[in-house]
Amino acid sequence: MSYLEKVYKIFFYTVFVRSGIAKSLPALIKCQYLNSSHKINNNKVNHYLFGMNFIEGWFTKEAAQIFLWIDYIQKKEGIVGNLFEIGAHHGRSSIMLALMTDPIKESLGLCDLFSKQECNISDSGKGDKKILLNNLSSYFDVINFIEVYEKPSKELTTQECKNRRFFHIDGGHSVDETYSDLVVAADSIVEGGVIAIDDFCNIFYPEVIEGVYKFLNNRKSLAPFALAFNKLFLCNPKKQSWYLERLCLPELKKYVTKGSLVSYEKQFLGYKVQVVGVG
Numbered sequence: 001m002s003y004l005e006k007v008y009k010i011f012f013y014t015v016f017v018r019s020g021i022a023k024s025l026p027a028l029i030k031c032q033y034l035n036s037s038h039k040i041n042n043n044k045v046n047h048y049l050f051g052m053n054f055i056e057g058w059f060t061k062e063a064a065q066i067f068l069w070i071d072y073i074q075k076k077e078g079i080v081g082n083l084f085e086i087g088a089h090h091g092r093s094s095i096m097l098a099l100m101t102d103p104i105k106e107s108l109g110l111c112d113l114f115s116k117q118e119c120n121i122s123d124s125g126k127g128d129k130k131i132l133l134n135n136l137s138s139y140f141d142v143i144n145f146i147e148v149y150e151k152p153s154k155e156l157t158t159q160e161c162k163n164r165r166f167f168h169i170d171g172g173h174s175v176d177e178t179y180s181d182l183v184v185a186a187d188s189i190v191e192g193g194v195i196a197i198d199d200f201c202n203i204f205y206p207e208v209i210e211g212v213y214k215f216l217n218n219r220k221s222l223a224p225f226a227l228a229f230n231k232l233f234l235c236n237p238k239k240q241s242w243y244l245e246r247l248c249l250p251e252l253k254k255y256v257t258k259g260s261l262v263s264y265e266k267q268f269l270g271y272k273v274q275v276v277g278v279g
Contacts, residue, residue, distance in 0.1 A: 032065070033254040038072045040099060044139055048095055055135055057092030058198075059170075063229040064096045065256040066276070067166075070194055070233075071100040072255070073246045074165055079192035081165030084109040086153045086181050087198070089127040091135040093168060098136060100166065103145035109164075111149040111156060111171070154180045161188040170198035178211025186221050192239050195222065200232035216269060224268050228276035240271060247274040 031046050045068070049061055083101050088094045088110040101108045112127040129150060136143050149160060153171050167185040171177060178197070185195045199205045200212055212232060216222065223240040226233040226247055235243050246252075253261055262279035265272055 030257075032068070033257070034068070035072055035076075035251065037076065038068075039075050039102065040068070040071065044099055048099060048139065052092060052095070055092040055095070056090045056131075059093035059096070060229055062256055062258055062261075062278075063231060064093070066226075066228050066231075067093075067096055067100065067168075067196070069247075069252055069255040070166065070243075073243075074192065074194070077192065077242075079165050079190065080105070081163050081190040081193055082107045082109065083166045083168075084111075084161055084164045084185075084188065085168040085170070086111045086156075086184070087127075087168075087170035087172075088112040088132055088148070089170075091132045093170065094132065095136060095139055097166070097168060098140065098143075098146060101145060103140075103142070106145070108146045109149065109160060110146060111151065111153050113152060114150045153177070153184060156184055158187065161185075163190060164188045165190055165193045167193065167195045168198070169195065173199060173205045173208050175207045175211040175214065178208050179215050182212065182215040182222075183219075186215075186219065189236075191236050192242075193235065194243070195234040196231045197234070198231055201227060201230050223271050224273050225271070226274045226276060227266075227268070228274070244272060244274060247276070252276075 032049055034040065034042055034045065049064060052059070052061065052064065083097050083106065085094055085097055089112060094110050098108050110132070112129070114127050114129040129148065132148070133143070136146060147160070149156060161184055167189055169181045169185060171181050182195070182197070189195060197208070197212060199208045202208070221236070222234040223237040224232060224234055225240050225243040247263070256276070258278055260279045261276070263274055263276045266275050
């Protein structure tokens with residue numbers, strides 16, 4: 001990152017986000033479409049999408065917009081529960097999850113190794129807890145609805161993870177770590193909950209693919225319903241067709257603003273799934 005980029009990053013977090021200056025700069029921000037009934041802070045969503053690339057990480061705008069869509073349809077359906085993420089790193093995706101969280105009714109759990117890098121057996125990123133908390137505090141005056149766990153995800157307890165409506169996995173990328181994280185997530189989500197697992201479509205991480213296949217072959221408690229922007233989305237088989245139908249709604253293309261967005265229905269592991277990407 002160049003000197004000018006560093007200066008801009010400091011300006012963005014200390015002035016731009018917290019003061020709401022962005023509201024007076026419509027030429028700089030293309031506002032994210034959000035259904036009028038979507039219970040989320042519109043201004044903070046726009047600020048986040050505008051500045052997310054200044055946060056170190058690999059989470060894309062299109063993935064964030066898919067998350068927003070799932071958040072919207074869950075809330076509209078009355079699916080309640082907390083949120084969780086394995087692999088917070090510096091908070092690029094964590095902030096999106098925090099925006100999706102209702103701080104009065106819900107909580108967000110974040111797990112990363114941070115300083116415990118001796119446990120990073122697959123060299124899957126080196127998160128920084130201080131940077132994460134600073135980034136979160138740039139968007140939220142109070143972050144007491146967020147619990148941060150500094151430990152290997154396999155050490156997470158049932159109490160720490162229970163009752164989740166959305167669970168994002170972007171932790172260790174070995175076969176065993178992927179499998180273990182899916183076990184934790186599957187045991188934690190509510191009946192209408194969703195699991196999003198990163199890098200399933202990434203050819204540079206075949207271990208993630210193997211870990212997912214191993215889990216889905218051994219346990220039938222989850223079903224795929226979408227592959228979108230490098231992520232595989234899973235849910236309870238009873239809700240699979242419900243999520244699939246809502247990924248076919250025309251309004252999705254208002255949420256995901258990529259001009260060349262394409263969506264196809266495909267067969268995957270015995271299920272119809274939506275494959276969403278850029279044509």
